[in-house]
Amino acid sequence: MANHKISVTINGAVREAEVESRLLLVHLIRENFAMTGTHVGCDTSHCGACTVHLDGQPVKSCTVLAVQADGCKITTVEGLEKGGKLHAVQEGFTEKHGLQCGFCTPGMLMTTSALLERNKNPSELEIRQAISGNLCRCTGYVNIVKAVQYAAEKMR
Amino acid sequence: MIPAAFDYHRPDTLDEALKLLKKHGDEAKVLSGGMSLLPMLKLRLASFAHLVDINRVPGLDYIKEEKGTLRIGAMTRQATLERSDLIKSKYPILADAVPLIADPLVRNRGTIGGNVANGDPGNDQPAIMIALGATFVAQGSKERSIAANQFYKGLYDTALARNEILTEVRIPVPPAKSGGAYAKLKRKTGDFAVAAAAVQLTLNAKGTVERCGIALTNAGLTPVEAGDAMKFLTGKTPDEKTIMEAAKLAAAKSSPSADRRGSVEYKKEMARVLTARALKKAVARAGQS
Numbered sequence: 001m002a003n004h005k006i007s008v009t010i011n012g013a014v015r016e017a018e019v020e021s022r023l024l025l026v027h028l029i030r031e032n033f034a035m036t037g038t039h040v041g042c043d044t045s046h047c048g049a050c051t052v053h054l055d056g057q058p059v060k061s062c063t064v065l066a067v068q069a070d071g072c073k074i075t076t077v078e079g080l081e082k083g084g085k086l087h088a089v090q091e092g093f094t095e096k097h098g099l100q101c102g103f104c105t106p107g108m109l110m111t112t113s114a115l116l117e118r119n120k121n122p123s124e125l126e127i128r129q130a131i132s133g134n135l136c137r138c139t140g141y142v143n144i145v146k147a148v149q150y151a152a153e154k155m156r
Numbered sequence: 157m158i159p160a161a162f163d164y165h166r167p168d169t170l171d172e173a174l175k176l177l178k179k180h181g182d183e184a185k186v187l188s189g190g191m192s193l194l195p196m197l198k199l200r201l202a203s204f205a206h207l208v209d210i211n212r213v214p215g216l217d218y219i220k221e222e223k224g225t226l227r228i229g230a231m232t233r234q235a236t237l238e239r240s241d242l243i244k245s246k247y248p249i250l251a252d253a254v255p256l257i258a259d260p261l262v263r264n265r266g267t268i269g270g271n272v273a274n275g276d277p278g279n280d281q282p283a284i285m286i287a288l289g290a291t292f293v294a295q296g297s298k299e300r301s302i303a304a305n306q307f308y309k310g311l312y313d314t315a316l317a318r319n320e321i322l323t324e325v326r327i328p329v330p331p332a333k334s335g336g337a338y339a340k341l342k343r344k345t346g347d348f349a350v351a352a353a354a355v356q357l358t359l360n361a362k363g364t365v366e367r368c369g370i371a372l373t374n375a376g377l378t379p380v381e382a383g384d385a386m387k388f389l390t391g392k393t394p395d396e397k398t399i400m401e402a403a404k405l406a407a408a409k410s411s412p413s414a415d416r417r418g419s420v421e422y423k424k425e426m427a428r429v430l431t432a433r434a435l436k437k438a439v440a441r442a443g444q445s
Contacts, residue, residue, distance in 0.1 A: 004164065021161070021162050022160070022161055022164075045191065045194075051261060057264045058261055059264050059265050060265075063195060063265070064194070070166075129255070129260065132345040133260050
Protein backbone atom coordinates (compact mmCIF):
# COMPACT_ATOMS: atom_id res chain seq x y z
CA MET A 1 0.00 0.00 0.00
CA ALA A 2 1.67 3.12 -1.22
CA ASN A 3 1.95 6.25 0.87
CA HIS A 4 1.20 9.64 -0.64
CA LYS A 5 3.12 12.87 -0.33
CA ILE A 6 0.59 15.64 0.08
CA SER A 7 0.72 19.39 0.51
CA VAL A 8 -2.09 21.46 1.98
CA THR A 9 -2.49 25.09 2.94
CA ILE A 10 -3.83 25.05 6.48
CA ASN A 11 -4.80 28.35 8.08
CA GLY A 12 -2.62 30.08 5.51
CA ALA A 13 0.53 27.98 6.01
CA VAL A 14 1.72 25.37 3.53
CA ARG A 15 2.24 22.02 5.27
CA GLU A 16 3.47 18.78 3.79
CA ALA A 17 2.93 15.24 4.98
CA GLU A 18 3.40 11.68 3.89
CA VAL A 19 0.16 9.83 4.51
CA GLU A 20 -1.40 6.42 4.16
CA SER A 21 -4.35 6.27 1.76
CA ARG A 22 -6.71 5.54 4.62
CA LEU A 23 -5.68 8.42 6.89
CA LEU A 24 -8.68 10.65 7.61
CA LEU A 25 -8.42 14.41 7.27
CA VAL A 26 -9.29 14.93 10.94
CA HIS A 27 -6.35 12.75 11.99
CA LEU A 28 -4.00 14.57 9.62
CA ILE A 29 -4.99 17.81 11.32
CA ARG A 30 -4.92 16.55 14.91
CA GLU A 31 -2.05 14.08 14.84
CA ASN A 32 0.30 15.02 12.00
CA PHE A 33 -0.16 18.77 12.43
CA ALA A 34 -0.84 18.67 16.20
CA MET A 35 -3.77 21.08 15.90
CA THR A 36 -6.30 19.72 18.35
CA GLY A 37 -8.97 22.42 18.05
CA THR A 38 -10.80 20.19 15.56
CA HIS A 39 -12.58 17.52 17.61
CA VAL A 40 -13.50 13.92 16.93
CA GLY A 41 -16.99 13.44 18.27
CA CYS A 42 -19.11 10.61 16.92
CA ASP A 43 -16.63 9.58 14.19
CA THR A 44 -19.62 8.52 12.06
CA SER A 45 -20.41 11.79 10.18
CA HIS A 46 -23.35 12.68 12.41
CA CYS A 47 -22.18 15.16 15.04
CA GLY A 48 -20.16 17.78 13.16
CA ALA A 49 -17.56 18.36 15.91
CA CYS A 50 -14.86 17.74 13.27
CA THR A 51 -16.14 20.41 10.84
CA VAL A 52 -13.44 22.31 8.94
CA HIS A 53 -13.51 24.41 5.79
CA LEU A 54 -12.20 22.58 2.73
CA ASP A 55 -11.68 25.13 -0.04
CA GLY A 56 -14.17 27.34 1.77
CA GLN A 57 -16.90 24.74 2.26
CA PRO A 58 -17.69 23.36 5.71
CA VAL A 59 -17.25 19.57 5.67
CA LYS A 60 -16.99 16.78 8.23
CA SER A 61 -13.27 16.01 8.33
CA CYS A 62 -13.86 12.53 9.79
CA THR A 63 -15.43 11.62 6.44
CA VAL A 64 -12.82 12.98 4.04
CA LEU A 65 -9.50 11.27 3.35
CA ALA A 66 -6.38 13.32 4.08
CA VAL A 67 -5.09 12.53 0.60
CA GLN A 68 -8.26 14.04 -0.89
CA ALA A 69 -7.25 17.40 0.61
CA ASP A 70 -3.95 17.40 -1.31
CA GLY A 71 -3.54 20.84 -2.89
CA CYS A 72 -6.54 22.25 -1.04
CA LYS A 73 -7.00 25.11 1.40
CA ILE A 74 -8.10 24.07 4.88
CA THR A 75 -9.29 26.36 7.63
CA THR A 76 -9.69 25.02 11.15
CA VAL A 77 -10.97 26.73 14.27
CA GLU A 78 -7.38 27.84 14.99
CA GLY A 79 -7.52 29.87 11.78
CA LEU A 80 -10.61 31.93 12.65
CA GLU A 81 -8.78 34.40 14.87
CA LYS A 82 -6.91 37.03 12.86
CA GLY A 83 -4.09 39.12 14.36
CA GLY A 84 -5.17 38.47 17.93
CA LYS A 85 -8.76 39.42 17.18
CA LEU A 86 -11.52 36.86 17.53
CA HIS A 87 -13.78 36.15 14.57
CA ALA A 88 -17.28 37.59 14.99
CA VAL A 89 -18.75 34.13 15.62
CA GLN A 90 -16.18 33.46 18.34
CA GLU A 91 -17.06 36.76 19.95
CA GLY A 92 -20.76 35.94 19.60
CA PHE A 93 -20.38 32.55 21.33
CA THR A 94 -18.52 34.32 24.16
CA GLU A 95 -20.98 37.18 24.53
CA LYS A 96 -24.14 35.10 24.24
CA HIS A 97 -22.95 32.07 26.21
CA GLY A 98 -23.21 29.85 23.12
CA LEU A 99 -21.44 26.95 24.80
CA GLN A 100 -21.33 24.98 28.00
CA CYS A 101 -18.93 22.03 27.75
CA GLY A 102 -17.45 23.39 24.51
CA PHE A 103 -16.94 20.08 22.74
CA CYS A 104 -19.15 20.90 19.75
CA THR A 105 -18.00 24.53 19.61
CA PRO A 106 -15.16 24.25 17.04
CA GLY A 107 -17.57 22.59 14.59
CA MET A 108 -20.33 25.09 15.36
CA LEU A 109 -17.91 27.96 14.74
CA MET A 110 -16.75 26.55 11.41
CA THR A 111 -20.29 25.87 10.18
CA THR A 112 -21.66 29.24 11.25
CA SER A 113 -18.68 31.26 9.98
CA ALA A 114 -19.24 29.62 6.58
CA LEU A 115 -22.96 30.38 6.78
CA LEU A 116 -22.27 34.08 7.39
CA GLU A 117 -19.91 34.20 4.40
CA ARG A 118 -22.77 33.02 2.22
CA ASN A 119 -25.70 34.72 3.94
CA LYS A 120 -25.11 38.04 5.71
CA ASN A 121 -28.54 38.17 7.28
CA PRO A 122 -29.79 34.64 8.03
CA SER A 123 -33.20 34.17 9.64
CA GLU A 124 -33.48 32.09 12.79
CA LEU A 125 -34.75 29.21 10.66
CA GLU A 126 -31.80 29.49 8.27
CA ILE A 127 -29.38 29.46 11.22
CA ARG A 128 -31.09 26.40 12.71
CA GLN A 129 -31.06 24.63 9.33
CA ALA A 130 -27.38 25.48 8.81
CA ILE A 131 -26.37 23.94 12.15
CA SER A 132 -28.65 20.91 11.78
CA GLY A 133 -25.58 18.74 11.09
CA ASN A 134 -23.83 19.93 14.25
CA LEU A 135 -25.05 18.38 17.48
CA CYS A 136 -24.86 20.13 20.85
CA ARG A 137 -25.84 18.19 23.95
CA CYS A 138 -25.66 21.13 26.39
CA THR A 139 -27.20 24.36 25.23
CA GLY A 140 -30.48 23.42 23.61
CA TYR A 141 -29.22 25.59 20.72
CA VAL A 142 -31.01 28.73 21.92
CA ASN A 143 -27.84 30.60 22.83
CA ILE A 144 -26.02 29.27 19.78
CA VAL A 145 -28.66 30.88 17.58
CA LYS A 146 -28.30 34.12 19.57
CA ALA A 147 -24.51 33.95 19.17
CA VAL A 148 -24.83 33.64 15.39
CA GLN A 149 -27.33 36.50 15.25
CA TYR A 150 -24.88 38.60 17.27
CA ALA A 151 -22.08 37.72 14.84
CA ALA A 152 -24.23 38.46 11.80
CA GLU A 153 -25.02 41.91 13.12
CA LYS A 154 -21.39 42.51 13.96
CA MET A 155 -20.26 41.50 10.46
CA ARG A 156 -22.79 43.66 8.57
CA MET B 157 -12.51 4.32 13.38
CA ILE B 158 -9.99 3.65 10.65
CA PRO B 159 -10.79 1.92 7.37
CA ALA B 160 -8.90 -1.22 6.39
CA ALA B 161 -5.87 -0.39 4.26
CA PHE B 162 -6.43 0.36 0.58
CA ASP B 163 -4.66 2.04 -2.31
CA TYR B 164 -5.95 5.43 -3.33
CA HIS B 165 -5.98 6.51 -6.96
CA ARG B 166 -6.81 9.96 -8.22
CA PRO B 167 -7.22 9.90 -12.00
CA ASP B 168 -7.28 13.19 -13.88
CA THR B 169 -9.48 11.96 -16.70
CA LEU B 170 -12.47 9.68 -17.10
CA ASP B 171 -10.45 7.38 -19.38
CA GLU B 172 -7.82 6.96 -16.72
CA ALA B 173 -10.52 6.21 -14.13
CA LEU B 174 -12.08 3.58 -16.39
CA LYS B 175 -8.67 1.98 -16.98
CA LEU B 176 -8.14 1.71 -13.23
CA LEU B 177 -11.54 0.05 -12.80
CA LYS B 178 -10.77 -2.39 -15.59
CA LYS B 179 -7.38 -3.21 -14.11
CA HIS B 180 -8.57 -3.79 -10.54
CA GLY B 181 -11.99 -5.33 -11.25
CA ASP B 182 -13.92 -6.37 -8.15
CA GLU B 183 -11.25 -4.96 -5.88
CA ALA B 184 -11.91 -1.37 -6.97
CA LYS B 185 -14.62 1.06 -5.93
CA VAL B 186 -15.39 4.52 -7.28
CA LEU B 187 -15.14 7.28 -4.66
CA SER B 188 -17.50 10.16 -5.37
CA GLY B 189 -18.63 12.37 -2.46
CA GLY B 190 -17.74 9.53 -0.11
CA MET B 191 -20.60 10.27 2.26
CA SER B 192 -21.83 6.66 2.20
CA LEU B 193 -18.66 4.87 1.14
CA LEU B 194 -16.27 6.31 3.74
CA PRO B 195 -18.54 5.57 6.73
CA MET B 196 -19.01 2.02 5.42
CA LEU B 197 -15.24 1.58 5.09
CA LYS B 198 -14.70 3.03 8.57
CA LEU B 199 -17.32 0.73 10.09
CA ARG B 200 -15.70 -2.10 8.14
CA LEU B 201 -19.03 -2.98 6.58
CA ALA B 202 -17.21 -2.83 3.25
CA SER B 203 -13.63 -3.02 2.13
CA PHE B 204 -11.94 -2.51 -1.21
CA ALA B 205 -8.27 -2.82 -2.10
CA HIS B 206 -8.49 0.18 -4.45
CA LEU B 207 -10.44 3.42 -4.32
CA VAL B 208 -10.72 5.40 -7.54
CA ASP B 209 -11.44 9.01 -6.60
CA ILE B 210 -13.30 10.82 -9.40
CA ASN B 211 -13.51 14.16 -7.56
CA ARG B 212 -10.92 15.73 -9.84
CA VAL B 213 -12.14 14.27 -13.12
CA PRO B 214 -13.21 17.38 -15.04
CA GLY B 215 -16.57 17.81 -16.73
CA LEU B 216 -18.80 15.84 -14.36
CA ASP B 217 -20.28 18.79 -12.47
CA TYR B 218 -23.11 20.60 -14.30
CA ILE B 219 -26.87 21.16 -14.36
CA LYS B 220 -28.25 22.09 -17.79
CA GLU B 221 -31.31 21.70 -19.96
CA GLU B 222 -30.65 20.64 -23.54
CA LYS B 223 -33.15 19.56 -26.19
CA GLY B 224 -35.89 18.58 -23.79
CA THR B 225 -33.57 16.90 -21.28
CA LEU B 226 -32.27 18.06 -17.94
CA ARG B 227 -28.70 16.77 -17.71
CA ILE B 228 -27.00 16.60 -14.33
CA GLY B 229 -23.35 15.57 -14.08
CA ALA B 230 -22.70 12.76 -11.62
CA MET B 231 -20.27 14.82 -9.52
CA THR B 232 -22.79 17.60 -8.94
CA ARG B 233 -22.92 18.13 -5.18
CA GLN B 234 -26.23 18.08 -3.35
CA ALA B 235 -25.48 21.62 -2.13
CA THR B 236 -25.20 22.76 -5.76
CA LEU B 237 -28.59 21.24 -6.57
CA GLU B 238 -30.04 22.83 -3.45
CA ARG B 239 -28.94 26.31 -4.58
CA SER B 240 -29.78 25.90 -8.28
CA ASP B 241 -32.43 28.34 -9.52
CA LEU B 242 -33.29 25.97 -12.37
CA ILE B 243 -34.01 23.14 -9.91
CA LYS B 244 -35.95 25.45 -7.58
CA SER B 245 -38.13 26.82 -10.36
CA LYS B 246 -38.77 23.77 -12.56
CA TYR B 247 -38.09 20.62 -10.56
CA PRO B 248 -40.00 20.94 -7.27
CA ILE B 249 -39.68 17.19 -6.62
CA LEU B 250 -35.90 17.71 -6.28
CA ALA B 251 -36.30 21.06 -4.52
CA ASP B 252 -38.48 19.27 -1.92
CA ALA B 253 -36.06 16.40 -1.46
CA VAL B 254 -32.52 17.77 -1.51
CA PRO B 255 -32.76 19.85 1.70
CA LEU B 256 -33.97 16.67 3.44
CA ILE B 257 -30.95 14.57 2.42
CA ALA B 258 -28.57 13.98 5.36
CA ASP B 259 -27.45 17.39 6.69
CA PRO B 260 -25.96 20.57 5.16
CA LEU B 261 -22.33 19.53 5.75
CA VAL B 262 -22.87 16.14 4.14
CA ARG B 263 -24.64 17.85 1.22
CA ASN B 264 -21.50 19.92 0.61
CA ARG B 265 -19.71 16.67 -0.32
CA GLY B 266 -22.41 14.20 -1.34
CA THR B 267 -23.20 13.94 -5.06
CA ILE B 268 -26.24 13.01 -7.09
CA GLY B 269 -24.22 10.33 -8.88
CA GLY B 270 -23.25 8.69 -5.62
CA ASN B 271 -26.79 8.92 -4.28
CA VAL B 272 -28.29 7.09 -7.25
CA ALA B 273 -25.41 4.68 -7.99
CA ASN B 274 -24.86 3.38 -4.48
CA GLY B 275 -27.96 1.19 -4.52
CA ASP B 276 -29.02 2.00 -0.97
CA PRO B 277 -32.84 1.86 -0.78
CA GLY B 278 -32.68 4.51 1.96
CA ASN B 279 -31.27 7.08 -0.47
CA ASP B 280 -33.87 9.56 -1.70
CA GLN B 281 -32.87 10.23 -5.29
CA PRO B 282 -33.38 6.72 -6.70
CA ALA B 283 -37.16 6.84 -6.12
CA ILE B 284 -37.24 10.42 -7.40
CA MET B 285 -35.47 9.41 -10.61
CA ILE B 286 -37.91 6.54 -11.13
CA ALA B 287 -40.86 8.91 -10.67
CA LEU B 288 -39.30 11.39 -13.11
CA GLY B 289 -38.71 8.69 -15.74
CA ALA B 290 -34.97 9.46 -15.66
CA THR B 291 -32.14 7.49 -17.25
CA PHE B 292 -28.58 7.07 -16.05
CA VAL B 293 -25.60 7.28 -18.39
CA ALA B 294 -22.91 4.67 -17.74
CA GLN B 295 -19.43 4.92 -19.24
CA GLY B 296 -17.46 1.71 -19.62
CA SER B 297 -15.92 0.18 -22.70
CA LYS B 298 -18.79 2.04 -24.39
CA GLU B 299 -21.50 4.47 -23.30
CA ARG B 300 -24.97 3.14 -22.50
CA SER B 301 -28.04 4.48 -20.79
CA ILE B 302 -30.09 2.59 -18.26
CA ALA B 303 -33.63 3.55 -17.25
CA ALA B 304 -33.85 4.37 -13.54
CA ASN B 305 -36.66 1.84 -13.09
CA GLN B 306 -34.43 -0.92 -14.53
CA PHE B 307 -31.34 0.05 -12.57
CA TYR B 308 -31.92 -1.34 -9.08
CA LYS B 309 -31.46 -5.09 -8.74
CA GLY B 310 -31.16 -5.62 -4.99
CA LEU B 311 -29.60 -4.23 -1.83
CA TYR B 312 -26.51 -2.28 -3.02
CA ASP B 313 -26.83 -4.17 -6.29
CA THR B 314 -27.40 -2.22 -9.50
CA ALA B 315 -27.22 -2.67 -13.26
CA LEU B 316 -23.89 -0.82 -13.26
CA ALA B 317 -21.04 -3.15 -14.23
CA ARG B 318 -17.82 -3.22 -12.22
CA ASN B 319 -15.91 -1.47 -15.01
CA GLU B 320 -18.51 1.28 -15.48
CA ILE B 321 -18.91 4.74 -13.98
CA LEU B 322 -22.25 6.50 -13.78
CA THR B 323 -21.51 9.88 -15.35
CA GLU B 324 -24.83 11.61 -15.89
CA VAL B 325 -28.48 11.67 -14.87
CA ARG B 326 -30.94 12.54 -17.65
CA ILE B 327 -34.42 13.75 -16.77
CA PRO B 328 -37.08 14.55 -19.39
CA VAL B 329 -38.01 18.25 -19.09
CA PRO B 330 -41.59 18.16 -17.80
CA PRO B 331 -44.21 19.47 -20.25
CA ALA B 332 -46.76 22.17 -19.29
CA LYS B 333 -49.26 21.19 -16.59
CA SER B 334 -46.71 19.02 -14.80
CA GLY B 335 -46.05 18.87 -11.10
CA GLY B 336 -43.90 16.84 -8.78
CA ALA B 337 -43.44 16.43 -5.05
CA TYR B 338 -41.43 14.44 -2.54
CA ALA B 339 -42.89 13.70 0.88
CA LYS B 340 -40.54 12.24 3.46
CA LEU B 341 -40.92 11.28 7.08
CA LYS B 342 -37.70 11.10 9.06
CA ARG B 343 -37.07 11.08 12.77
CA LYS B 344 -34.30 13.65 12.74
CA THR B 345 -31.77 15.41 10.54
CA GLY B 346 -29.24 12.96 9.21
CA ASP B 347 -31.47 9.92 9.47
CA PHE B 348 -32.81 7.95 6.54
CA ALA B 349 -36.54 8.02 5.79
CA VAL B 350 -39.05 6.06 7.85
CA ALA B 351 -40.92 6.23 4.56
CA ALA B 352 -41.00 8.63 1.63
CA ALA B 353 -42.89 9.00 -1.63
CA ALA B 354 -41.85 10.57 -4.93
CA VAL B 355 -44.50 11.69 -7.40
CA GLN B 356 -44.21 13.32 -10.82
CA LEU B 357 -47.32 13.78 -12.97
CA THR B 358 -48.67 15.64 -15.96
CA LEU B 359 -52.30 16.67 -16.44
CA ASN B 360 -53.98 17.09 -19.82
CA ALA B 361 -56.30 19.93 -20.90
CA LYS B 362 -59.31 18.24 -19.28
CA GLY B 363 -57.48 18.00 -15.96
CA THR B 364 -57.12 14.23 -16.04
CA VAL B 365 -53.78 12.51 -15.45
CA GLU B 366 -51.83 12.11 -18.69
CA ARG B 367 -48.73 10.52 -17.18
CA CYS B 368 -47.61 9.80 -13.67
CA GLY B 369 -44.65 8.27 -11.91
CA ILE B 370 -44.79 7.16 -8.28
CA ALA B 371 -41.95 5.51 -6.34
CA LEU B 372 -41.18 4.84 -2.68
CA THR B 373 -37.98 5.20 -0.64
CA ASN B 374 -36.96 2.72 2.07
CA ALA B 375 -39.87 0.46 1.23
CA GLY B 376 -37.92 -2.69 0.39
CA LEU B 377 -34.49 -3.83 -0.78
CA THR B 378 -34.71 -1.51 -3.80
CA PRO B 379 -36.68 1.66 -4.49
CA VAL B 380 -40.25 0.60 -5.24
CA GLU B 381 -42.03 1.74 -8.38
CA ALA B 382 -45.77 1.81 -7.64
CA GLY B 383 -46.92 0.48 -11.01
CA ASP B 384 -50.49 -0.36 -9.95
CA ALA B 385 -51.07 3.11 -8.54
CA MET B 386 -49.60 4.71 -11.67
CA LYS B 387 -51.87 2.65 -13.93
CA PHE B 388 -54.88 3.37 -11.73
CA LEU B 389 -54.36 7.14 -11.80
CA THR B 390 -53.65 7.50 -15.50
CA GLY B 391 -56.68 8.86 -17.35
CA LYS B 392 -58.54 9.76 -14.16
CA THR B 393 -59.35 13.09 -12.54
CA PRO B 394 -57.09 13.26 -9.48
CA ASP B 395 -59.77 14.06 -6.90
CA GLU B 396 -59.53 13.23 -3.20
CA LYS B 397 -61.10 9.79 -3.52
CA THR B 398 -58.92 8.78 -6.47
CA ILE B 399 -55.77 9.99 -4.75
CA MET B 400 -56.58 8.03 -1.58
CA GLU B 401 -57.18 4.89 -3.61
CA ALA B 402 -53.92 5.37 -5.55
CA ALA B 403 -52.02 5.88 -2.29
CA LYS B 404 -53.46 2.63 -0.96
CA LEU B 405 -52.30 0.80 -4.10
CA ALA B 406 -48.81 2.32 -3.79
CA ALA B 407 -48.47 1.32 -0.13
CA ALA B 408 -49.55 -2.22 -1.00
CA LYS B 409 -46.42 -2.46 -3.17
CA SER B 410 -44.09 -1.61 -0.29
CA SER B 411 -42.31 -4.30 1.69
CA PRO B 412 -40.37 -2.50 4.42
CA SER B 413 -38.65 -4.32 7.25
CA ALA B 414 -39.12 -3.55 10.92
CA ASP B 415 -36.28 -1.69 12.60
CA ARG B 416 -35.82 1.11 15.10
CA ARG B 417 -37.68 3.43 12.74
CA GLY B 418 -40.87 1.42 13.18
CA SER B 419 -42.84 -1.73 12.53
CA VAL B 420 -43.80 -3.03 9.10
CA GLU B 421 -47.42 -1.96 9.64
CA TYR B 422 -46.41 1.56 10.64
CA LYS B 423 -44.07 1.99 7.70
CA LYS B 424 -46.66 0.73 5.21
CA GLU B 425 -49.23 3.13 6.65
CA MET B 426 -46.72 5.98 6.43
CA ALA B 427 -46.00 5.05 2.81
CA ARG B 428 -49.74 5.41 2.12
CA VAL B 429 -50.04 8.75 3.92
CA LEU B 430 -46.93 10.18 2.30
CA THR B 431 -47.98 9.03 -1.19
CA ALA B 432 -51.32 10.79 -0.72
CA ARG B 433 -49.58 13.97 0.43
CA ALA B 434 -47.12 13.93 -2.45
CA LEU B 435 -49.91 13.29 -4.95
CA LYS B 436 -51.98 16.21 -3.64
CA LYS B 437 -49.02 18.55 -3.76
CA ALA B 438 -48.01 17.37 -7.25
CA VAL B 439 -51.56 17.85 -8.57
CA ALA B 440 -51.73 21.36 -7.07
CA ARG B 441 -48.38 22.24 -8.62
CA ALA B 442 -49.41 20.82 -12.00
CA GLY B 443 -52.47 23.06 -11.91
CA GLN B 444 -50.27 26.10 -11.41
CA SER B 445 -47.64 25.34 -14.05
